[in-house]
Amino acid sequence: MNAPDFSVSGQHVLISGGAGGIGTAFARAFRDAGATVTICDIKPPARDEGFAFEPLDVRDNEAVRALADKIQTLHVLIHCAGRLIRHEEHKPEVFSDIVDIHLVGNLRLATAFRPHLARTKGCLINIGSMYSYFGSAMIPGYAAAKTAIVGLTKSLAVAYAEDGIRVNAIAPGWINTEISRRGREEEAFNNKVMARLPTKRWSEPEELAGTAVFLASPASRLINGVTIPVDGGYVAS
Structure with a gap:
């Protein structure tokens, strides 16, 4: 029996929100694993790390x-673009915008790039949240979209x-x-998170990247339709 194949070398990976913390961490991980990476975002990255960059607002049908x-x-499409606005998302216009970015934007990208992924038998990796599993009084739009x-x-x-x-x-x-800075700085919220979190610390974006690379590799060929x-x-x- 052959050893599992964890390689993503030679794949082309597109990451929306690639100039942000999680998106950049994913881009670095795929690059270091031998993939070619294109990032897209509404603003360019803070510094050039060798990724191709395309400006993109995922709310814009024509741009997508x-x-x-x-x-x-x-070969791989990852939708990392996102934002949240604490205490503002009960306003219908803000709620709608948040859902558009996270959820409808995801569908826009998936629909537009389905033919590309079909040709390569590739994969789509979406980004949920802890708020995929429970609600939030402060960010209902974000929680609804992530659910x-x-x-x-x-x-x-x-x-x-x-x-x-x-x-x-x-x-x-x-x-x-x-995106989580205000939560970390809000003492009551931070204390509530730390009281439940076994690791007792905020994790770094790089700690997510291995899961993304695994999901893009042949080793995960039987994993489909799940949120990890x-x-x-x-x-x-």
């Missing part, structure tokens, strides 16, 4: 289609199976990024 027309070959990512992942896995495309998601735990918590044991406690 134009990027799909520009990219010829793709829906679990269902979307299952649905696309079933729909895209006929093309040989696998669709999975990662649900990060409490990660040290700019990478959370230091938070949902288990």
Whole structure:
């Protein structure tokens, strides 16, 4: 019996939100594993790390289609683009925008790049959250979108199976990024998280990257339609 194949060398990986903390960590991991990486975001990365960069707002239908027309070959699509606005998401217009970025943007990219992934028998990796599993009084739009990512992942896995495309998601735990900064700085919230979290620390984006590389590798060929918590044991406690 052959050893499991964890290689992603030679693959082309597209990461939305690639200029952010988790997206950049994923980009570095795939690059270091031998893949070619293109990142897209509404703003360029803070420094050049050798990734191809394409400006993209995932809320823009035409822009997403134009990027799909520009990219010829793709093996892995990862939707990392996202934001949250604490205490503001009960406003319908803010709620709608948050859901558009995380959920509808995910579908836009998946639909636009389905033909590319079908040609390479590639995979789509979505990004959920701890809020895929429970609610949040402060960020209902974000929590609703991340809950829906679990269902979307299952649905696309079933729909895209006929093309040989696998669709999975990662649900990060409490990660040290700019998007989580206000939560880390809010003492009551931070204390509540730490009281339940077995590791008793905020994790680094790089600690998620191995799961993404694994899901893109042949070693995970039977994993399809699942959301994997990478959370230091938070949902288990």
